[in-house]
Amino acid sequence: MTAPADRLTLVLGGARSGKSAHAEGLVAALPPPWTYIATAQAFDAEMRERIAEHRRRRDARWATLEAPLDLAGALAAAQGPVLVDCLTLWLTNLMLAEVDRDAAFAALEAALDAAPRPVVLVSNEVGLGIVPDNALARAFRDEAGRLNQRLARRAERVLFLVAGLPMVVK
Amino acid sequence: MTAPADRLTLVLGGARSGKSAHAEGLVAALPPPWTYIATAQAFDAEMRERIAEHRRRRDARWATLEAPLDLAGALAAAQGPVLVDCLTLWLTNLMLAEVDRDAAFAALEAALDAAPRPVVLVSNEVGLGIVPDNALARAFRDEAGRLNQRLARRAERVLFLVAGLPMVVK
Amino acid sequence: MTAPADRLTLVLGGARSGKSAHAEGLVAALPPPWTYIATAQAFDAEMRERIAEHRRRRDARWATLEAPLDLAGALAAAQGPVLVDCLTLWLTNLMLAEVDRDAAFAALEAALDAAPRPVVLVSNEVGLGIVPDNALARAFRDEAGRLNQRLARRAERVLFLVAGLPMVVK
Numbered sequence: 208m209t210a211p212a213d214r215l216t217l218v219l220g221g222a223r224s225g226k227s228a229h230a231e232g233l234v235a236a237l238p239p240p241w242t243y244i245a246t247a248q249a250f251d252a253e254m255r256e257r258i259a260e261h262r263r264r265r266d267a268r269w270a271t272l273e274a275p276l277d278l279a280g281a282l283a284a285a286q287g288p289v290l291v292d293c294l295t296l297w298l299t300n301l302m303l304a305e306v307d308r309d310a311a312f313a314a315l316e317a318a319l320d321a322a323p324r325p326v327v328l329v330s331n332e333v334g335l336g337i338v339p340d341n342a343l344a345r346a347f348r349d350e351a352g353r354l355n356q357r358l359a360r361r362a363e364r365v366l367f368l369v370a371g372l373p374m375v376v377k
Numbered sequence: 378m379t380a381p382a383d384r385l386t387l388v389l390g391g392a393r394s395g396k397s398a399h400a401e402g403l404v405a406a407l408p409p410p411w412t413y414i415a416t417a418q419a420f421d422a423e424m425r426e427r428i429a430e431h432r433r434r435r436d437a438r439w440a441t442l443e444a445p446l447d448l449a450g451a452l453a454a455a456q457g458p459v460l461v462d463c464l465t466l467w468l469t470n471l472m473l474a475e476v477d478r479d480a481a482f483a484a485l486e487a488a489l490d491a492a493p494r495p496v497v498l499v500s501n502e503v504g505l506g507i508v509p510d511n512a513l514a515r516a517f518r519d520e521a522g523r524l525n526q527r528l529a530r531r532a533e534r535v536l537f538l539v540a541g542l543p544m545v546v547k
Numbered sequence: 548m549t550a551p552a553d554r555l556t557l558v559l560g561g562a563r564s565g566k567s568a569h570a571e572g573l574v575a576a577l578p579p580p581w582t583y584i585a586t587a588q589a590f591d592a593e594m595r596e597r598i599a600e601h602r603r604r605r606d607a608r609w610a611t612l613e614a615p616l617d618l619a620g621a622l623a624a625a626q627g628p629v630l631v632d633c634l635t636l637w638l639t640n641l642m643l644a645e646v647d648r649d650a651a652f653a654a655l656e657a658a659l660d661a662a663p664r665p666v667v668l669v670s671n672e673v674g675l676g677i678v679p680d681n682a683l684a685r686a687f688r689d690e691a692g693r694l695n696q697r698l699a700r701r702a703e704r705v706l707f708l709v710a711g712l713p714m715v716v717k
Contacts, residue, residue, distance in 0.1 A: 219710055221504030221675070223522020253512070332709065334561030335391070336506020336676020337684045342593070344507045352563020352710075359710035367709050369502065369537050370389055370522075370529035372546045376712045391674030393692020423682070505561070506676020514677045539672065539707050540559060540692075540699035542716045 213363045215319055216327045219355060219376070220368030221335075227261060227292050229368055230327045234290045237325060239268040242285035246297035248275045261292070275300045278311075279318035287324060294330035294358070298351055308350060312357060319361065330355050332367070383533045385489055386497045389525060389546070390538030391505075397431060397462050399538055400497045404460045407495060409438040412455035416467035418445045431462070445470045448481075449488035457494060464500035464528070468521055478520060482527060489531065500525050502537070553703045555659055556667045559695060559716070560708030561675075567601060567632050569708055570667045574630045577665060579608040582625035586637035588615045601632070615640045618651075619658035627664060634670035634698070638691055648690060652697060659701065670695050672707070 216233060220226040234241050243265060249255040262271070274281035278297055282289065291297075301311050319326060332355070333348045359365045365377040386403060390396040404411050413435060419425040432441070444451035448467055452459065461467075471481050489496060502525070503518045529535045535547040556573060560566040574581050583605060589595040602611070614621035618637055622629065631637075641651050659666060672695070673688045699705045705717040 217710070221502065221506075221522070222508070223504055223519050223526070225522075225526050253515075332505050332561065333507050334505075334563055335672050335674075336561075337673050337679045337688055338562070339507045345593075348507055349563050352561070352565075356563070356565050356711035359712055365710060365712060367714070369546050370387070370535060371526035372529055372535055374537070374544065374546055374714065376709050376714055391672065391692070392678070393674055393689050393696070395692075395696050423685075502675050503677050504675075509677045518677055539716050540557070540705060541696035542699055542705060544707070544714065544716055 214322075214325055215358075215362040216325070216364040216366070217355070217358050217362040218327060218329045218366050218368060218373075219332050219359075220366075221332055224368040225371030226329045226331075226368050228264070229366070229371070229373060230290055230292065230329045231264065233327050234288045234325070237288040240287040241269050242287060242289045243269045243271045244274050244278065244281045244285065244289060244291045245271055246275055246278065246291070246293060246300065248296075248300060276304060276306060276311075279314040282315075282318040282322050282326070285322070285324065289322070289324060289326045290329070291326065292329040294328055294354060295333065295351055298354055299347070302347065302350070308354075312354060316357065316361065328358060328362075330358070384492075384495055385528075385532040386495070386534040386536070387525070387528050387532040388497060388499045388536050388538060388543075389502050389529075390536075391502055394538040395541030396499045396501075396538045398434070399536070399541070399543060400460055400462065400499045401434065403497050404458045404495070407458040410457040411439050412457055412459045413439045413441045414444050414448065414451045414455065414459060414461045415441055416445055416448065416461070416463060416470065418466075418470060446474060446476060446481075449484040452485075452488040452492050452496070455492070455494065459492070459494060459496045460499070461496065462499040464498055464524060465503065465521055468524055469517070472517065472520070478524075482524060486527065486531065498528060498532070500528070554662075554665055555698075555702040556665070556704040556706070557695070557698050557702040558667060558669045558706050558708060558713075559672050559699075560706075561672055564708040565711030566669045566671075566708045568604070569706070569711070569713060570630055570632065570669045571605065573667050574628045574665070577628040580627040581609050582627055582629045583609045583611045584614050584618065584621045584625065584629060584631045585611060586615055586618065586631070586633060586640065588636075588640060616644060616646060616651075619654040622655075622658040622662050622666070625662070625664065629662070629664060629666045630669070631666065632669040634668055634694060635673065635691055638694055639687070642687065642690070648694075652694060656697070656701065659698075668698060668702070670698070 366373040536543040706713040
């Protein structure tokens with residue numbers, strides 16, 4: 208679906224919209240080896256189960272790099288086509304660790320520009336509900352929206368997943 | 378809009394996106410009689426008013442079946458083209474009644490495969506906001522997302538309603 | 548992007564989806580002067596900062612009219628192509644002031660029909676998350692959905708913004 212010419216693909220969607228599975232399919236349509244960059248941190252049982260489920264879906268041709276914060280470093284270390292899953296958790300980690308987001312976003316963009324390989328980024332759309340009650344959630348969705356916009360501008364291909372099906376945004 | 382060749386149509390969208398009205402239009406474009414399968418249970422005044430509003434919109438050529446849980450049974454009993462409104466409330470009912478969802482989803486799929494008539498399913502997209510605070514709401518949106526994906530895979534036609542207007546997903 | 552023939556354009560999207568910037572670009576593609584109708588009321592520091600940020604983006608060819616409630620009056624007073632940003636805040640203001648919404652919506656529609664100029668309306672899609680806990684938020688998203696549907700029906704062009712990129716709904 209993604210032609211090899213697409214250096215950067217952004218796969219957006221809601222929770223359980225099939226983003227990860229679709230993005231894995233895009234990467235696995237290219238020749239292996241593939242690198243899976245996981246940004247998730249397993250804080251609790253619910254998250255551990257989600258990570259385990261994602262891992263069960265991938266076979267041995269996938270190398271996994273864990274990058275809760277240093278996504279730019281992981282991109283530099285990757286081999287072959289790369290899947291980054293997902294930017295929303297990465298942003299959460301940056302905010303919890305009180306890392307400067309503008310610097311981190313710029314470092315990510317520089318790493319994407321330097322990457323000699325196709326990269327598929329997975330990110331959540333979180334801004335389509337009612338305004339959240341608490342200020343932290345509002346700040347999070349603002350930053351997530353800004354990050355998605357920056358990466359969508361840079362991507363050759365942007366998909367919006369609905370019920371497991373891709374709508375082509377760009 | 379839906380050609381008679383579309384045996385299964387899935388109409389997705391947010392709250393007040395015009396899903397029900399659009400889906401009714403799709404069914405009513407086919408020859409009557411039509412069957413409306415209502416999954417809503419009127420627990421309170423707010424829900425009673427919503428049900429009454431939907432009912433006022435439909436004329437006498439519609440037969441109504443109430444199916445808060447046994448959607449497969451209602452599909453087997455239906456006459457003519459069918460509208461199921463909606464899957465999200467059906468899932469809520471299944472969860473409240475602690476019915477096994479995998480079995481219920483499989484029974485629904487079998488009933489859809491067996492139905493000798495066009496079926497239009499209405500379902501909510503609920504995963505595009507901030508992660509909900511409580512675990513039950515998170516579990517609900519996970520299950521709703523999985524159900525939508527299963528049915529979208531099976532449907533010939535998937536529409537995403539925005540402000541009353543359909544975007545063609547499939 | 549919007550041809551001058553489009554008298555009414557509705558730009559929908561989530562928080563931080565790039566709605567305002569895109570809508571400004573549509574208006575600024577037409578000959579100046581342009582009128583910006585701001586519906587925001589600066590109740591707190593967070594909102595003041597948002598308003599200031601939007602204002603910094605616009606140059607001197609924009610006249611600004613503030614219309615927290617009387618949108619129809621502001622449309623009648625406007626010069627040149629008009630941007631209304633945004634309907635969601637206007638609806639919030641109507642609800643807080645306990646203004647009759649049906650009358651206000653009808654007055655807005657009459658003003659749009661009478662306006663001898665292109666108008667671009669910005670509005671939020673807020674119905675794609677989990678059902679909100681509180682009744683006021685549910686009422687708000689119902690009314691916002693109804694307003695969006697009414698205006699989408701009337702608009703020549705409806706866009707759904709995702710990560711800063713427009714999807715054409717109509």
